[in-house]
Amino acid sequence: MPGGESSLKKLIEITNHSDDISLDMDFGPGITNQKAFIIEDECIGCKKCIDACPIDAIHGASNLMHSVINDLCTGCELCVPPCPVDCIELVQVNENDSLTARNNSEEWFQNTIKLRQRRIKERSIVDQENNLKIGKEINKQLNNRSVDKEKNIRQLQRKILMDRINEDQDGAEFINNLMDKL
Numbered sequence: 001m002p003g004g005e006s007s008l009k010k011l012i013e014i015t016n017h018s019d020d021i022s023l024d025m026d027f028g029p030g031i032t033n034q035k036a037f038i039i040e041d042e043c044i045g046c047k048k049c050i051d052a053c054p055i056d057a058i059h060g061a062s063n064l065m066h067s068v069i070n071d072l073c074t075g076c077e078l079c080v081p082p083c084p085v086d087c088i089e090l091v092q093v094n095e096n097d098s099l100t101a102r103n104n105s106e107e108w109f110q111n112t113i114k115l116r117q118r119r120i121k122e123r124s125i126v127d128q129e130n131n132l133k134i135g136k137e138i139n140k141q142l143n144n145r146s147v148d149k150e151k152n153i154r155q156l157q158r159k160i161l162m163d164r165i166n167e168d169q170d171g172a173e174f175i176n177n178l179m180d181k182l
């Protein structure tokens with residue numbers, strides 16, 4: 001339950017509710033003040049925990065030892081099940097440490113959102129520039145195509161005139177003169 005017992009107490013105060021309410025564990029366990037800890041000697045560097053951590057609180061490289069960034073880990077436990085060698089443990093910390101990490105991770109999360117939005121914006125500018133380049137290229141090809149079109153039209157006119165010559169030999173000279181002008 002987000003907030004756990006302490007949030008429940010505050011909510012009871014704010015809403016002037018009777019104080020006999022307790023956390024309903026059917027909706028999941030309350031927050032415990034804990035952090036993940038990787039037993040580094042056992043870590044095989046598979047990176048599965050990195051993919052699972054929602055706030056990038058684990059660092060490490062492929063096939064090398066991984067470790068948890070203490071100031072960011074909220075103890076959410078999401079990295080624990082994916083570890084194939086079961087080398088991630090949860091250790092109890094005091095409330096203050098846990099709260100600091102949760103605040104840090106919140107700030108970190110907001111910053112990553114801003115960074116992602118900036119990257120999307122930058123990518124859209126690059127996309128616009130690329131579209132402009134593609135547009136110019138298409139226009140260039142269209143212009144080239146229009147030259148070809150004129151050439152094709154001339155060839156078509158010549159063919160029509162040649163057919164006329166074949167049909168009417170009397171007008172051949174006149175038609176040949178016309179063809180010279182094409």
Ligand code: SF4
Pocket residue numbers: 035036052053054055056057058068072073074075076077078079080
């Ligand atoms: S417990 Fe949660 S926050 Fe901490 S390292 Fe694992 S996934 Fe990340």
Ligand code: SF4
Pocket residue numbers: 038042043044045046047048049050060066082083084085086087088
């Ligand atoms: S999932 Fe386990 S073995 Fe894989 S990198 Fe993370 S801690 Fe190491």
